[in-house]
Amino acid sequence: MEHLTLHTDDGHTLAARCYRPAPGGAAQRVVFIGSALGVPQSFYERYARWLAGHGVVVYTLDWRGIGASAPKDLRRYRARLIDWALQDAPALMKLAQQRHPELPMSWFGHSMGGILYGLMPQLPQVDHVVTLGSGSGYHRHLAKPLRYGMGLFWHVMVPLSVARHGYFAGKRLNAVGDLPKGIIAQWKRWCASPEFVCSEGGAVKAAYACVTRPIRAVLFTDDKLASEAGIRAVHQPYTSSDVRYDILHPQDIGAASVGHFDFFHTRIGPRGWAHSLPWLGLSANPQQGDMHV
Structure with missing residues (x-):
């Protein structure tokens, strides 16, 4: 595994x-793995190493303000939030x-890492796009x-935490993770609107409408954070793309439960992870030997 330092245009x-x-x-x-909100890239390491054993070069990153990309003082x-995509x-x-x-x-976006795909550069080399648990945060679109x-959460926990710490101290609350003030504020605005990300305006809607690559939107039925309605709401702005919805039961990949996060856990393991290979445009035949560390 190689540690990299990236420099953004801003x-x-x-x-x-x-x-x-x-x-x-x-x-x-x-394969790019786009992390969920507040989740460090280290969370995806086991799955990334397994993918590397299938002849894949995998890239992950910590979004600004998250994990190793966060300053000591938030x-x-x-x-x-939109800076992650732009x-x-x-x-x-x-x-x-x-x-x-x-x-x-291939772009494999988990939760927010999939939600923001429509605002990212549309590289001609990207021919497979997968989102997992990428649902709207609008309250009527959330899972029950x-x-x-x-x-x-929005009217008590968030404002009190931001007022006290100067950022959302999610780790202390066991909710999402620590987030800079500007990121939690933008997420809150999106969650207040049924249009979610597209509430940012016409330029954002146009960006999603310009995406032409097919998208595979995956959701597990035991996901307690994202619902099928929320998944469809997030992908509706892709008006020029063929979106395939895969609503899976955990048993479909040989698991007792998956939820919002556990697809990347070792208890799902190679037996379950193998189901993602065709999503990403990959052969099911792994290479011989261990991946390079």
Whole structure:
């Protein structure tokens, strides 16, 4: 595994990682893993290493304000959620393009990492797009019973935490994770509207409408954060794309439960992860030997 430092066009420095196939193994594809809100890239390491064993070069990153891309003090750190799509993802994609100009690419966005895809650069090399649990945060689109507690979250927990700490101290509350003030504020505005991200205005709607690559939107039925209605609401603005909805039961991948996060857990493991290979445009035949660390 290779640690990388990215520099965005607006002057931010980000931490990223690259996982490569075993020495001597030919890479067949690049896969970007777009992290969920507040989730560090280290969460995806086990799955990324497994993918590397299937002839894949995998790139992950910590969005600005998250994980190793966060400053020591979040109180004065300025960032917007939309910057992840407009600045951070392009920096990662540019690097991968320079390194692997000959390889096809896949975007695998988990939750927010999938929601924001429509605002990212539309690289000609990206021919497979997968979103997992990427649903709207508007209260009527949330899974039950989560929707019933969101008033308390947005109108009590968030403002009190931001007022006290200068950022949303989610780790202390066991909710989402620590988020800069600007990111939690923009997320709150989106969640107040049934249009969610597209409430940002016409330019955002136009960006989603310009996406032409087919998209595979995956949701597990035991996901307590995202609902089928929320998944469809997020993908509705892709008016020029063929969106395929895969509403799966955990048993469909041989698991007792998956929820919103556990697809990437080792208890799902290779048996369950193998189901994602065709999503990403990959062969089900792994390479021999261990991946390069």
